[in-house]
Amino acid sequence: MADQKKMVSEITSMDEDFTQWYTDVVIKAGLISYSNIKGCMVIKPEGYAIWELIQKHLDARFKATGVRNAYLPMFIPESLLQKEKDHVEGFAPEVAWVTQGGIETLSERFCVRPTSETLFCDYYKGEIHSYKDLPQVLNQWCSVVRWEKETRPFLRSREFLWQEGHTAHATMEEAEERTVQMLNVYADFLEQDMAIPVIKGQKTEKEKFAGAEHTYTVEALMHDCRALQSATSHNFGDGFAKAFGIQYAGKDNKLHHVFQTSWGLTTRTIGAMIMVHGDNEGLVMPPKIAPTQVVVIPIQQKKEGVLDCAQKLYESLNDFRVKLDDTDRSPGFKFAEHEMHGIPVRVEIGPKDMEQGKCVLVRRDTREKIECSLDNVHDTVAQLLDTIQSDMLQRAKDHLKNHTFAAKTIDEFAEDFKETKGFVKAMWCGCRECEDKIKEDYNVTSRCIPFEQEEISDKCVVCGKPATKMVYWGRAY
DSSP: OHHHHHHHHTSOOTTTOHHHHHHHHHHHTTSEEEOSSTTOEEEOHHHHHHHHHHHHHHHHHHHHTTOEEOOOOSEEEHHHHTTSHHHHHHHGGGOEEEEEETTEEEEEEEEEOSOOHHHHHHHHHHHOOBGGGOOEEEEEEEEEEOOOSSOBTTTBOSEEEEEEEEEEESSHHHHHHHHHHHHHHHHHHHHHTTOOOOEEEEOOTTTSOTTOSEEEEEEEEOTTSOEEEEEEEEEEETHHHHHHTOEEEOTTSOEEEOEEEEEEEETHHHHHHHHHHOBTTBOOOOTTTOSOOEEEEESSTTSTTHHHHHHHHHHHTTTSSEEEOOSSSOHHHHHHHHHHTTOSEEEEEOHHHHHTTEEEEEETTTOOEEEEEGGGHHHHHHHHHHHHHHHHHHHHHHHHHHTEEEOSSHHHHHHHTSSOOSEEEEEEOSOHHHHHHHHHHHSOEEEEEESSOOOSOSBOTTTOSBOOEEEEEEOBO
């Protein structure tokens, strides 16, 4: 027990300082370490194992919709980047440039990809000639570099891992269908696999991706009631195609420009998982994403037969991602360590349990202890993992519901944002000036125009003019 208290005392309480709590958990759980390159992190095996599972789940979902994986270069010639004016202006402040190769100064500088729209456009120009070449539905898993001023592990770093899908279609309707389809894939993945409920909607003109016609987003609410943009999907129309000359011969024997999309999800979803589910003892992992789902811990393991029984339990559970902790550390230390890592189910077995033909299962999310017959461990653990997954999602849904408010007037809006309380739904006239005023006066941004609209009132919460849309507003990471 002393070991447990010592380990927990090294984490700042989330109610005392949420930002420091987050950093403490990320470091103490062994997910990352800081590198000697400012703003870049080392993702350690514990952290990368989470990303591998995210990749596995998402990649399967992508391929079920016809997506194929590819890989393009990490360098973009400046002349290529300059072909789409809005796009390059949007990324200019964050671009890292390569000006020298070996001992020679480059005749043209290259940027390290902040995103790969221009590379895919250049590739598609050579691949697409006829309507028979469409659609092109590609994705790549890679890293990108954006020279952020302020960084935080997983949430914002100068290099981060992600996937970026890039597609080309014959019509605007097909492009729009794919854009929304991929947003729905993200929403389903986040809710069903990561137990994170989201709000789906469209970004305002101000907040949309540089060069896009429409940007759609899934927004999640963290434990501290700040929003986190968790994935985005963009419809580019034919803007990039016109800039790069991507044309195809249609069935009418005429040349047409293609319509394109892109969509992406990053390692910041690991940060989202931590901030939605974690507690003052460390990580709380949804079973579907937990690198280790079950840990077996022998109690008084030097007593005759205990280790053998623990080994048999371990072997009976090998359908799951399971580990046996037979190290010589104290049970209290093991409990604290595995709670820190968020392992969903702990199986305890000691001499008294063996005599009674049972073991004890402990849920990480609620710490509930369940006695279980040794003959029924596998089925009970399977049911328990499913229950934990659904319970975690329901708690996150309840948190989202309990911290979403509606404001009809600017006074109600201001009252809701005196403290960071979550999402506020309010009507908007569609004018950029009103959106800017909200950010200036309350340090609040539009998160999305939800697909599921409500008419809270008929007037804009800022100017009082006729409203056109209901918007979710919030303070965000």
